[in-house]
Amino acid sequence: MxxxxxxxxxxxxxxxxxxxxxxxxxxxxxxxxxIPTGWEIVLDLIKRLALVQGVTDAPDWEKWYQDTYGKEPSYSEILDAIASTPAERRAVIHGYIEATDDNDIRKxxxxxxxxxxxxxxxxxxxxxxxxxxxxxxxxxxxxxxxxxxxxxxxxxxxxxxxxxxxxxxxxxxxxxxxxxxxxxxxxxxxxxxxxxxxxxxxxxxxxxxxxxxxxxxxxxxxxxxxxxxxxxxxxxxxxxxxxxxxxxxxxxxxxxxxxxxxxxxxxxxxxxxxxEAVRSSSRVHPQTAAIAVAEAKKLSRDERLAPEWADLLACEVDRVSKFVRSEEYAKIVPGNETVNALVAETLSRTEILRRVILVASRWGNDQAFHSIKAAISSLTFADMHQGGYTYMISMRRLAGSLCFYWALCGSIAREDYGRVRELLTMKLRTADERQVPAVRVMPFNALDSVDWKILAGLENNHTPASDFFAAVFDKEASDVVINPNDSSMLWDDTEFVITMQFAYDRLPLMEKSGIWFWAPVGRSAWRRASILLSERIQTLLDEGDASVICRSGLLGGSAAKAGPAITALNEFLAKTVHWY
Missing domain, CATH: 3.40.50.1220 (TPP-binding domain)
Incomplete structure (x- = not known):
């Protein structure tokens, strides 16, 4: 041992x-x-007790007290004698604790x-x-x-x-x-x-x-x-x-x-x-990530290297899966700090995976893209026991959600909305054995019971998840884009298609079972540095069937089929616009 x-x-x-x-x-x-310890305060209080009795010096104050009172010094008894009320005792203690000037060491x-x-x-x-x-x-x-x-x-x-x-x-x-x-x-x-x-x-x-x-x-x-x-x-x-x-x-x-x-x-x-040494050791070394990205660009484009690409992807998926299925994860009790730590740990453990998925979605062949969908599907962890904190069960999907967003970003950067449609509509198994479209369960705001205002520093943000993960993406987007403006727009484009397809998927569920209507709204709802969400919706309406979204088969494949969902979304935004 x-x-x-x-x-x-x-x-x-x-x-x-x-x-x-x-x-x-x-x-x-x-x-x-x-600030003195309790015993040091006792000795000082003995001195004060002696001073009022005319004794100004003694070689051993503890012995003086024993000789005078015939018992061992008692902090409680001495303090009680010097200050008889709680308010007086507080005033005495105040002098031992409060700094008297800027040079005082009581800091x-x-x-x-x-x-x-x-x-x-x-x-x-x-x-x-x-x-x-x-x-x-x-x-x-x-x-x-x-x-x-x-x-x-x-x-x-x-x-x-x-x-x-x-x-x-x-x-x-x-x-x-x-x-x-x-x-x-x-x-x-x-x-x-x-x-x-x-x-x-x-x-x-x-x-x-x-x-x-x-x-x-x-x-x-x-x-x-x-x-x-x-x-x-x-x-x-x-x-x-x-x-x-x-x-x-x-x-x-x-x-x-x-x-x-x-x-x-x-x-x-x-x-x-x-x-700090242990924590830093668990982070992915930049050079390691860069090598993996370069390798992914090569392997995902060449059908002859399909086995090597599959091994790279499987290795990284397994790394994440072992963490989520470990006792280390299971013992985490939800709370502000533990959830923030869990987000940070998940980001660290998925960095290589989401970055190779990003570049393979952008430049990889169809076979490589198919394996990306399989990887995302495996990261739902629907097979795991569902007992425990709902918050933590939902957080198991965070790794998959990150890969889902990064794959969408790569596909949009490729201008391949066919792949975007495949990602949004691919069926994922849930804990209750249902098969549901990915857009219904993978958006960050769709993780059950997770209030993203728990993210440190974003407690007052209206779109904390969007703001937080967009900042992470900006640091890694150079793998597929040239400048920061492109990465920012790419993120907003991705959130827009998620919002629209989610609304389209949600509307029939609302009409069938009576659940309330909502949609995961990203930062473009308020961020004027980009194209506002309301402007994007209007452009989609103006373009009609000619829009790239409709032509891909999303939103039912036509403006007419998309219309009711867009109306419901606009009504939802009208009710919540004051948030932004």
Whole structure:
């Protein structure tokens, strides 16, 4: 059996199962920022307690307290004596956390920065912390991530669900700007029922990485970990030296792994570097893709090389298929970050496949084109078990959808609308064993339950899928076009034929079964840098039977047959035009 260092295993987990590990951060994580640990605050509070009694110096403040009060120092007891109300205690803690000037070191540390980058990359989505400070929130905002922060029961009731939040920070002891922060032993003994329910869910559904936390003081948090009996994902404890007895009990309970560390900054910086190294290794090397494209141009044009072309295509299809059918894919829980990571991973794993399909659709012979249709058909994964999240089942078709669009783009660049018609109307098997036209199931907006506004940075776009994948196509379109303007127009041409044929296919279904009418509308609905969708529809009407679309056999092959679908589409656009 191959033995990996724990930090290497953790880096691989973050890459292969993004978002399944939660972090639990204690005061040690902020130590390098000049924010003292709980014990350091205890010693400083002892000094304050001594000062008001006229004692200005002592060689050992802990011993002074023991000699004076006859017991071990208690953070809770001392703080309770100095500040009797929660508001007073908040004011005391405020002084330890808030920076006093621009030169103050109380700013996000290397650890905070590395954690923020891991979160921005989608590797982590949930953080539990006992800290009152806002250093992690500040580091996240520098990375363009606005976290959902839950620091009270009030915040919990109105919070975005974990699966839909890019990052959720659960501050179990509160925020230093809130007078309700938890400090004393009695306050740390138990959480509100709502907080316990949230922690029970997190510890059951996520793995855990603990750093900067001893486990000795926080009774309610420790009990929440002990309540969880599941071993769904790995449990790691990053520890300076040997964990305490209570820490060891938690590790044993969760069958966890200890990661020896020197400090939080070094640990999280190394973890980030290892994660980025693994992630970059899975990307297709540009030279590899370029070689594959050049090979596809040669193999797809020569009938004598048909076996070699089939092998190239089959190899890339198999590469994608193994990923979709793997445990790695099956364990992904849908959420903003995991879906963004899944899109990125699918794009990476299909780059060679979709690029060779693009060039073969443009220059390949009929036999090569036939094999492209077979490849797209195999990427529907209709044979797979359909249980689980609808979102993730639909996302299995993303690889096929990408190849479908790239094949259409190549065929339109070839000005071969016969091939366009073949692609749009070819029958694909669905999970319920039906055979349906590809145009009905392969457009991005036809992937069931997928709200493409989940794409990072496109949350406010009206056509996020169109905008996102058009940008990807623009980077690869040089394989078949000469300049960026051509690639942009080619994408819009492709989306237009999809919209029109989808509308034509949808109308009889609506009339037969009463389903509502809609059509996947691309960016040309609003993008004036191109030909507007409304202008394209009018041109189609003006050209009538002479249009290249009708002559290819699409839309029923005539303007008369296309008319009702065009009318329905125009009515649909009239109702939704305010979106654009």
């Amino acid at each position: 191959i033995e990996l260092e724990p930090i290497n295993s953790l880096a691989l987990t973050l890459h292969h199962a993004p978002g399944v590990q939660a972090l639990l951060l204690g005061s040690g994580i902020s130590r390098a920022a000049g 996000p540390t290397k650890a905070h920065r590395a954690i923020a980058k891991l979160i921005a990359a989608g590797a982590i989505r949930v953080v539990i912390t006992t800290n009152f400070d806002r250093l992690l929130e500040n580091a996240l905002r520098d990375e363009g991530v606005e976290p959902t922060v839950i620091a009270s029961v009030d915040g919990l009731l109105g919070a975005t669900p974990l699966v839909h939040s890019r990052c959720t920070i659960v501050k179990v002891h509160g925020d230093y700007m809130d007078a309700r922060i938890k400090n004393t032993e009695s306050e740390l003994e138990a959480y509100a029922d709502e907080f316990n329910a949230l922690l029970d869910r997190i510890f059951d559904e996520y793995g855990l990485v603990i750093a900067g936390w001893s486990g000795d003081w926080d009774i309610a948090l420790r009990n929440a970990i002990l309540r969880c009996s599941s071993r769904r994902y790995p449990f790691y404890w990053a520890s300076r030296g040997a964990p305490s007895k209570m820490g060891k009990d938690l590790i044993n309970h969760r069958v966890g792994t200890t990661i020896p560390v020197s400090d939080a900054d070094t640990f999280f910086t190394q973890l980030l570097h290892k994660f």
